[in-house]
Amino acid sequence: MSNLKIIPLGGLGEIGKNMTVFEYGRDIIIIDCGMGFPDDDLYGVDYVIPDITYLRQNKEKIRGIVITHGHEDHIGAIPFLLPELDVPVFATPLSAGIIELRLEESDLLTNTQIFTKKVGDKFKLGAFEIEFINVNHSIADAVALAIKTPIGTVVHTGDFKIDLTPVKGEMIDLARFGELGNRGVLALLSDSTNVEKPGHTISELKVSEKFDELFKGCKKRIIVTTFASNIQRIQQIIRVAAKYGRKVAVNGRSMERMMAVACALEYMDIPEGTLIDIKDINSLPKDQICILSTGSQGERMSALYRMAFSEHKQIKIDYNDRVIISASAIPGNETTISKVIDALFQNGAEVIYDKHTDLHVSGHASQEELKIILSLVKPKFFIPVHGEYRMLYKHALLAKTMGVESTNTILADNGSVIDITKNSIKIEKLVKAGPVYVDGENVGEIDTSIINDRRKLAQNGIIVILLNVYSETKELVSDPDLFSKGFNCELESVEIKDEINRVIAESFASCKKRKILNPISMTEIIKTNLSGFIYKISRQSPIILLHINEI
């Protein structure tokens, strides 16, 4: 009998967020295949995807990719990795629909096998039998996984919360978690995103009540922004708009496409005649219009951004507008969102965005919910996932209060190969799992030195110096040519140019005196002297690119 191996592979900072690998004997399954978004200090990097070196080395073992739900951080890397891995994908209908959208955008759709599985379905992939269990989350059709292996069942919650009054769809199937727990669960992997929050995450129903309050009796035009993928939220907004006799115009491509998928799959239910085209909004009175818009994170060029900064063709914001921001800021976006809100206010709009109202609720379980899952599943071993190290640590403490021994809990890192038998759990070794950067057309080929150069360029710019030198005599032909980009100092001024020429001429002479005539060494010496001088006059350290052009 083999040991079971579980390897969290992807996630920027967070552990096991974008991808987790299960391996047993000759079989591997991949749970989720998502992308991350880089911090500001990863200059120019567009996305971050999991490092699949380990999967590449074990390609023949892979039986498929199993998707828990359709958010970018769980599906976004599929278009990047499928061409190489070429394995079938298994997902619930809505997740499958969203994946198809992404593959279509990358022209990969026709070559991919996507199998749709419903909640409650069980299917075999090599040594594994997978069952989809309904959970609540900020996207419809999200599932947890019960993964039956030859040595026992492992439960992976995926992203989840316990919503006792979801607005659309069933509440999380707590009974099934309990049933599995009663039969014995070998290990639990559970979402640690909100482990720092005490209590219970608020139900989506609260948002619904708040919307009703904000629409009731309102005479203004109403503009609501939320995440394009939050189908349930969009459904609510449409329902309340229809209730109060408003037509709905959708603005923003990502939202339009997501709604088209959700409607086609009957995850949304839009009353006949409710939707109108954005071009037609000015033919109706203000109090009969609701505009659903992208831009809840203040994204530049999103529909809401363009409205705020008067760049929108059809929509001009004024005191007859009530703008509702139904989303919370993803860390890092606070400043841009603030700017958009300020601009809306300055145009006269009433903006409703307050953290202290119930305009948005989290999609992740807080402490009491995490305890409920632990109490139902009663796992022998516990692996907190989906969080930064400090969150996994807190989740482990929480599990301890629920009776999971510390020795039975593993705090893994991305790349940790967790080795599990019926009676033991340990980290066996580490495999390659660093994040892979996507920069334009380049996947994974950007190295730290390029990012470091970009950081320096961003801070102080670059000075380019061209020295024409006679190849035979090594004499300077003329004064150097100076160019700069992003460097903040008056290089054009005669005094500074004279000084630079002097530093170069002196360095040059000193090289010749010391018989250093190799251009590489000369370049280095001149550059060192010059950067000292530049720092002295400007307190800045631009990159200096110096070329000795022998003619």
Place this chain on the structure above:
Amino acid sequence: MSNLKIIPLGGLGEIGKNMTVFEYGRDIIIIDCGMGFPDDDLYGVDYVIPDITYLRQNKEKIRGIVITHGHEDHIGAIPFLLPELDVPVFATPLSAGIIELRLEESDLLTNTQIFTKKVGDKFKLGAFEIEFINVNHSIADAVALAIKTPIGTVVHTGDFKIDLTPVKGEMIDLARFGELGNRGVLALLSDSTNVEKPGHTISELKVSEKFDELFKGCKKRIIVTTFASNIQRIQQIIRVAAKYGRKVAVNGRSMERMMAVACALEYMDIPEGTLIDIKDINSLPKDQICILSTGSQGERMSALYRMAFSEHKQIKIDYNDRVIISASAIPGNETTISKVIDALFQNGAEVIYDKHTDLHVSGHASQEELKIILSLVKPKFFIPVHGEYRMLYKHALLAKTMGVESTNTILADNGSVIDITKNSIKIEKLVKAGPVYVDGENVGEIDTSIINDRRKLAQNGIIVILLNVYSETKELVSDPDLFSKGFNCELESVEIKDEINRVIAESFASCKKRKILNPISMTEIIKTNLSGFIYKISRQSPIILLHINEI
């Protein structure tokens, strides 16, 4: 009789935060003179200071700078602006001490007149009589101002909260606010920072209680980080450390200097023998040590950062450490702080940082406190300040519920000249007030094009191309020389080089054919063609710097 003019001048996004100007007839006083810290999109900018064009034009009218408290955003621009304005500064003793520290660092101390005024003191500056009123804030010796003018009294709260149980010093002098209100206040300028927070900001005493709980019976070494300027907080930590028999070592230059000033002025009271040198910490048992450290914002190279990433000479973090983060994240710093906390956890430390504990309280008044001030001062006119536009808007709504008519409230912008008579308030005109960027030695000389270049450099880097051309025949001497920095594409590969050479040669030939021989036009044409090609192969748009070197 003249009109009173109030002009909010400085603040990045926030209105009237860093500087406000009062003008009456031939007299001007400046309230505060602080700096802001730039957003991430102001590449390479170190600080932002107020634009003093208006003050420069009215230099002979300026009677002095009046400081409300010693935080950087209220005093930090003094060293930049004093050389030019050369006017006396009026501040409370601790604020004056901190200003002296800053001036000393800039070698400006001997040339500056700093006058120390105590709480309750009144002093005349031209047409104005200024009175310092004690308020609570996250730095000691903070004051509000009652400014008596020939047409009435104006109250400026500065930054404040109402702390009924401050740990050190007196509570805010609510009685004086009430007294002024009863005698009639023409206008109130009030702090809007926390206007979005309902209720009442928690007292500093809560933090004290929490510290006691965390020190009591703790067997580990305790490391606490907080803001260097939060003298009261540091005082509390030292007091609780001494109570539980711990010696305190201070680590971080800014904190050491701030404490030296506070002690010299008797704002701190450190029991004899409590402080030890950081070098001596290893001679004591863990449970007799408390380390006070900078780095509460995760600053690179701060003491805490170096501890977390094992770069600290004297301090090695392990499971015998309890680290307490007694600060909240300033927006934009969340990610770096998370990384430091994670690294501390990974070294085995117990880190106490949770938002939901009482380890930090805000220094600004929440809604109920703002209402108390409005009810005491009962101003005729109201000018919300210290906040982004949306906050001023909310503060205006709050004032309305307290009986200040909308028509008597002014929502100003930086540069708005607010014109006040006994019976009227209006915005008269706008004066120059954009932020001034400080970048190394350059003050105000950085223009948008440099920041735009830096943004492009940060995203995709730069390609430098040198073309040697015979000046007479305009023939290429050889293949171009290519260099790049921060550009992510294999420029070294033979195929790409060949392609670039081809694009250049073709563009070159086409120019000659069209008789375009002027180097500037040729450069533009070649650059345009080349950037098209580079984008096609890389999906990136680096800056292209092309130089035609005629020889």
